Amino acid sequence: MRVLETNKLESVIIVGDRVLIKPKTAKEQTKSGLFLPPGVQEKEKVQEGYIMKVGPGYPIPADYGLDEEIWNQEDQEPVRYIPLQAKEGDLAIYLQRDAIEIIYHGEKYFIVPQSAILMLVREEDLV
Secondary structure, X not given: OHHHHHHHOOOOOOOOOEEEEXXXXXXXXXXXXXXXXXXXHHHOOEEEEEEEEEOOOEEEXXXXXXXXXXXXXXXXXXXXXXXXXXXXXXXXXXXXXXXXXXXEOOEEEEEEEHHHEEEEEOOOOOO
């Protein structure tokens, strides 16, 4: 199932310090056995989901020097970025208030800035 989702998201480009998160399916029943109505889980302040795509990071301004005119430079170096801690496949615990909900190909996702992510859970293969 992850392969199909990854193929769907190939043309998606996440900008800057943001990540694309697919929310984890909410539990419909509490530990005591009560069934929750739809929407209760979505109102929680902290949510969790899997990171599907990651932006390039925080842009670093280029050092052009004081004597050179920026608009006269023909060979400007490409934009450099400080990469994000988040990686595709991580489980992210994030603040709901900073998340922006989108529907893409009928699936619900959230675009979240890295600053709204409280914790990452990464399962790395130990070889």
